[in-house]
Amino acid sequence: MRDMGYRIRLPSELTEQEEFISRYSNYFNTFEVKVKDNITSASCVQNIMTLAKKYLVTIPSFHIIKDALYNQQSLEKSKIFFQALEKAESDLPIVLVTHYIPKKEYNSELPKQIGNSNFILALENIEVDEDVLDYLDGLKYAATTLGAKICLDIGHLLYSVSKCEENETYILGKIANDVWWKENIVEFHLHDFDSQGCHLNIGRGNINLRLIASFINIFPNARIIFETTIDDLSVQGVAEVKMFEEELTQYDNPRDF
Numbered sequence: 001m002r003d004m005g006y007r008i009r010l011p012s013e014l015t016e017q018e019e020f021i022s023r024y025s026n027y028f029n030t031f032e033v034k035v036k037d038n039i040t041s042a043s044c045v046q047n048i049m050t051l052a053k054k055y056l057v058t059i060p061s062f063h064i065i066k067d068a069l070y071n072q073q074s075l076e077k078s079k080i081f082f083q084a085l086e087k088a089e090s091d092l093p094i095v096l097v098t099h100y101i102p103k104k105e106y107n108s109e110l111p112k113q114i115g116n117s118n119f120i121l122a123l124e125n126i127e128v129d130e131d132v133l134d135y136l137d138g139l140k141y142a143a144t145t146l147g148a149k150i151c152l153d154i155g156h157l158l159y160s161v162s163k164c165e166e167n168e169t170y171i172l173g174k175i176a177n178d179v180w181w182k183e184n185i186v187e188f189h190l191h192d193f194d195s196q197g198c199h200l201n202i203g204r205g206n207i208n209l210r211l212i213a214s215f216i217n218i219f220p221n222a223r224i225i226f227e228t229t230i231d232d233l234s235v236q237g238v239a240e241v242k243m244f245e246e247e248l249t250q251y252d253n254p255r256d257f
């Protein structure tokens with residue numbers, strides 16, 4: 001089965017973290033931890049990795065600070081987190097996600113450190129309100145320059161496509177038919193969207209599940225992280241992931257692009 005789970009915020013208390021992760025792992029095989037100030041201490045990072053290895057079937061990923069590569073303060077904090085993570089676990093190919101915004105001065109120091117480790121840096125697309133293809137080209141260029149991979153946020157992408165009144169099949173086809181994207185997408189973020197915004201539960205907005213399932217099936221090795229707003233992961237979360245798994249099985253047609 002493909003790795004699928006949720007983006008989670010962990011409590012700072014180590015025992016509460018164990019309660020959360022042990023319960024969570026009954027339902028899902030991976031998660032993405034949002035790195036907040038409350039979990040950057042070395043003991044906390046160590047605890048998360050110990051618990052992840054104890055309970056999860058596969059490796060987790062981390063969403064580091066979104067402006068980590070172009071904001072000095074965020075860079076410094078992220079370097080501390082990176083060092084703590086490397087100390088806790090240096091062997092696994094853990095994905096570290098951060099955002100790409102055009103026209104920023106990207107600092108290559110952290111990407112270099114990550115490049116010299118077993119971890120994988122992944123740049124994520126954000127919401128844009130003009131020229132989606134131009135933004136994607138910039139993302140591809142930045143990732144190539146920094147030696148990073150891609151976390152493709154489907155919700156952000158399709159919300160942007162609809163806001164810019166562009167054609168979603170055409171844009172997805174540009175990605176699906178480009179070898180570079182095929183080789184470099186390591187993770188998907190998934191959430192529904194409507195004209196008001198993103199991060200809706202799947203099925204609550206305008207997402208075309210058939211199209212998305214066929215698209216994601218072109219990338220069989222990329223993990224899927226749900227970024228929806230579900231309160232009860234053990235019931236609604238399980239149902240959401242199961243529903244999407246069924247869509248993936250039902251719609252497997254790369255010719256759609």
Ligand SMILES: [Zn+2]
Nearest residue numbers: 124153189227
């Ligand atoms: Zn995302």
